[in-house]
Amino acid sequence: MFGRKGPDPAGQATGEALRLEGVRKVYGTDGNRVVALDGVSLSLPAGSFTAVMGPSGSGKSTLLQCAAGLDSPTEGRVLVDGAELTGENETELTKFRRQRIGFVFQQFNLLPTLNVMQNVVLPLKLAGRKVDRELAREVLGRVGLAERLGHLPAELSGGQQQRVAIARALVTRPHVLFADEPTGALDTRSARDVLGLLQESVHMSGQTVVMVTHDPVAASFANAVLYLADGRIVGHQSAPTAEAVAERMTHLAEEVERQRTMAEA
Amino acid sequence: MFGLALRSLRHRTGAFAASFLAMFLGSAIIMAFASMLDTAQASGATGTARETLSIMANVVGGWGLLLSVFAVASTLTLAVRQRAQEIALLKSVGATPAQLRRMITGEAAGLAVLAALLGIVPAMLLGRGLLGLLHGTDQVPSDIGYSFGPVALSMGIGITLVSAVAAAMITARRTTRVRVAESMADAAVGDGRMSRKRIVFAVLFLVAAGWEALITVTVMDGKGSDAMATSGQADILAAIGLALLSPVIMRGATAVAAGPLRALGSAGELAAATMRRRTSALASAVTPVILFVGTAVGTLFLQATENAAMDDAGLAKTAEQKSIETLNFVVIGMVVLFTAIMLVNTLIAAIAHRRREFGQTRLAGATPGQVLAAVGLESAVLTVTGVLCGTVASVFTIVPFGLARRDSATPDGSVWTYVAVVALAAVLTGVTAHGAARRAVRVPAVEAALR
Numbered sequence: 001m002f003g004r005k006g007p008d009p010a011g012q013a014t015g016e017a018l019r020l021e022g023v024r025k026v027y028g029t030d031g032n033r034v035v036a037l038d039g040v041s042l043s044l045p046a047g048s049f050t051a052v053m054g055p056s057g058s059g060k061s062t063l064l065q066c067a068a069g070l071d072s073p074t075e076g077r078v079l080v081d082g083a084e085l086t087g088e089n090e091t092e093l094t095k096f097r098r099q100r101i102g103f104v105f106q107q108f109n110l111l112p113t114l115n116v117m118q119n120v121v122l123p124l125k126l127a128g129r130k131v132d133r134e135l136a137r138e139v140l141g142r143v144g145l146a147e148r149l150g151h152l153p154a155e156l157s158g159g160q161q162q163r164v165a166i167a168r169a170l171v172t173r174p175h176v177l178f179a180d181e182p183t184g185a186l187d188t189r190s191a192r193d194v195l196g197l198l199q200e201s202v203h204m205s206g207q208t209v210v211m212v213t214h215d216p217v218a219a220s221f222a223n224a225v226l227y228l229a230d231g232r233i234v235g236h237q238s239a240p241t242a243e244a245v246a247e248r249m250t251h252l253a254e255e256v257e258r259q260r261t262m263a264e265a
Numbered sequence: 266m267f268g269l270a271l272r273s274l275r276h277r278t279g280a281f282a283a284s285f286l287a288m289f290l291g292s293a294i295i296m297a298f299a300s301m302l303d304t305a306q307a308s309g310a311t312g313t314a315r316e317t318l319s320i321m322a323n324v325v326g327g328w329g330l331l332l333s334v335f336a337v338a339s340t341l342t343l344a345v346r347q348r349a350q351e352i353a354l355l356k357s358v359g360a361t362p363a364q365l366r367r368m369i370t371g372e373a374a375g376l377a378v379l380a381a382l383l384g385i386v387p388a389m390l391l392g393r394g395l396l397g398l399l400h401g402t403d404q405v406p407s408d409i410g411y412s413f414g415p416v417a418l419s420m421g422i423g424i425t426l427v428s429a430v431a432a433a434m435i436t437a438r439r440t441t442r443v444r445v446a447e448s449m450a451d452a453a454v455g456d457g458r459m460s461r462k463r464i465v466f467a468v469l470f471l472v473a474a475g476w477e478a479l480i481t482v483t484v485m486d487g488k489g490s491d492a493m494a495t496s497g498q499a500d501i502l503a504a505i506g507l508a509l510l511s512p513v514i515m516r517g518a519t520a521v522a523a524g525p526l527r528a529l530g531s532a533g534e535l536a537a538a539t540m541r542r543r544t545s546a547l548a549s550a551v552t553p554v555i556l557f558v559g560t561a562v563g564t565l566f567l568q569a570t571e572n573a574a575m576d577d578a579g580l581a582k583t584a585e586q587k588s589i590e591t592l593n594f595v596v597i598g599m600v601v602l603f604t605a606i607m608l609v610n611t612l613i614a615a616i617a618h619r620r621r622e623f624g625q626t627r628l629a630g631a632t633p634g635q636v637l638a639a640v641g642l643e644s645a646v647l648t649v650t651g652v653l654c655g656t657v658a659s660v661f662t663i664v665p666f667g668l669a670r671r672d673s674a675t676p677d678g679s680v681w682t683y684v685a686v687v688a689l690a691a692v693l694t695g696v697t698a699h700g701a702a703r704r705a706v707r708v709p710a711v712e713a714a715l716r
């Protein structure tokens with residue numbers, strides 16, 4: 001278990017925000033089975049900002065999708081804010097997600113036909129919740145887009161689109177915000193803005209954030225890093241610096257390489 | 266490039282299925298009617314028999330031709346547009362616009378020749394049936410035998426090939442002119458602005474429809490069944506005119522529908538918001554509905570009024586009138602066939618194109634049920650708009666003919682005929698949209714949105 005106390009600046013409750021118990025995810029059928037997650041257990045406290053790192057294909061995206069209820073694990077349990085993520089079908093999983101989970105992707109995933117404001121309030125409307133436009137406007141102001149409410153995604157830069165996506169994920173006040181390479185398609189400057197926003201939401205509103213990234217600098221914005229290799233958690237690092245993360249990643253790559261050659265031999 | 270064209274065809278049978286079907290049916294119908302000219306030629310028919318055969322070939326065959334050219338063009342345009350991404354990709358690896366145009370027209374030409382060749386046998390059977398009909402009603406003496414020859418073959422293959430290549434060239438030009446960056450950006454959003462040319466054509470068609478209506482109530486007043494000749498086409502002309510105006514019409518319709526839709530809850534909100542930006546796509550989907558309702562309602566009630574007028578006069582139908590009735594139904598049959606192909610094809614393509622959008626909506630918190638409900642509401646707006654416009658178009662035929670034939674603006678015939686046509690349009694739209702949307706949401710949301 002890799003738990004760590006969050007910064008807890010505003011006296012937020014420091015319960016457990018996310019818990020995974022022995023989560024396995026197997027893709028494919030007998031002939032070509034891929035074990036993407038091989039028994040992952042972890043516990044993250046509320047108000048923490050965790051980065052997930054690992055070589056390509058190590059299962060980072062799968063981990064996030066299982067934890068966020070976008071996919072169901074083959075085995076194991078996922079608990080978000082104490083509630084077990086269960087659901088026979090997509091409709092039930094969607095209803096579970098609406099109340100507890102926000103998600104940000106590398107490709108933004110804004111609806112091209114809706115403007116900034118409409119995109120941000122969409123999750124509230126779909127959930128049949130009262131649409132608090134003041135709150136939406138405030139969140140959009142916080143991400144620096146107060147002036148662009150009527151614009152379509154195609155009229156915004158990548159960085160701006162990602163900030164809209166973050167505003168959309170935050171407006172429902174989810175317990176946990178998941179982000180899969182949120183800065184993967186952005187230049188350094190926009191990436192820093194986005195990371196700053198994620199960090200701010202942790203510090204200011206006690207949000208819990210889990211972020212997959214390939215970038216040691218991005219990981220250094222988090223207060224802990226989890227390392228994943230071949231579907232297993234293989235390391236943990238607190239208060240990471242970019243240099244320390246980069247070094248660890250180099251070792252990890254070598255380690256994985258060595259284990260693979262040993263396995264083949 | 267031709268090799269690439271063939272390979273591309275083999276991997277995209279789905280996208281081209283509708284074009285192929287339209288070409289196949291179109292060429293079969295064109296050849297069947299054109300073979301009446303071969304028959305007249307080979308048998309040495311003279312007088313009224315020859316005249317009947319050539320009217321059959323030219324008038325009814327002419328409508329078949331117009332319809333099939335329209336269907337081929339519309340389905341092919343969609344098939345090419347669906348590949349905007351692939352075309353952008355080819356461009357980004359160095360294909361020139363000329364190469365791409367050759368590839369696209371090459372595909373269309375290959376498809377057209379194949380479809381026309383396969384259409385020959387059904388065309389022969391159809392033509393034989395047609396001649397049998399003319400024999401049966403004594404319009405053509407029974408010693409005139411059927412023949413299928415050079416006129417049918419050259420018209421069938423020629424027209425199918427030319428219309429396919431022309432449609433492909435126009436679309437290819439439009440698709441390949443877009444710059445690489447733009448087409449990669451996948452701007453699926455059209456706001457339905459119309460070109461000046463389109464407006465001019467729309468006005469021309471509507472004026473022509475109005476003119477036919479005017480001639481019917483003035484010149485043809487009291488001329489009996491002959492009034493059919495001028496009023497019968499007014500509905501098609503008006504329907505084409507309205508179909509050309511469909512982007513504007515859909516913009517109006519979505520604005521009007523937005524209020525009621527929003528009152529229906531979250532799915533309605535979603536439908537209202539997305540429809541506003543998708544008027545171009547909606548316009549191409551409403552076109553076949555307008556054509557279908559306009560011509561079907563117009564022709565069916567025209568015939569009902571004619572039948573009532575004959576009953577009033579206590580007259581039995583002559584052989585010629587009977588065959589006109591049959592031909593009216595043949596025309597309706599063709600209209601239903603081609604507009605149904607266009608409708609189903611347009612809807613399936615439009616919805617398959619939105620798989621990613623549906624995935625994104627689901628990631629934003631929509632249940633599959635909400636997505637399906639939003640699509641259902643969209644098709645409802647589509648059907649209502651199409652039915653209203655189609656009904657307006659049919660009035661151009663029904664009212665003038667009623668006035669000329671029976672001095673009554675209200676047509677004869679049963680309300681249930683109208684209900685049946687509307688129901689068919691609604692079921693076709695609803696079932697196709699729902700089926701396609703179901704297929705689209707069966708893909709896991711993450712996969713649909715990210716891949």
Ligand SMILES: Nc1ncnc2c1ncn2[C@@H]1O[C@H](COP(=O)(O)OP(=O)(O)OP(=O)(O)O)[C@@H](O)[C@H]1O
Nearest residue numbers: 027028034035036055056057058059060061062063
């Ligand atoms: N839908 C799927 N079907 C089959 N195998 C899959 C599927 N999705 C992922 N996998 C496999 O599961 C493993 C983990 O994939 P995952 O996408 O989680 O990796 P990742 O760590 O996110 O990699 P990257 O850094 O490249 O994004 C990989 O071997 C991948 O090929």
Ligand SMILES: [Mg+2]
Nearest residue numbers: 060061062180
């Ligand atoms: Mg990944």
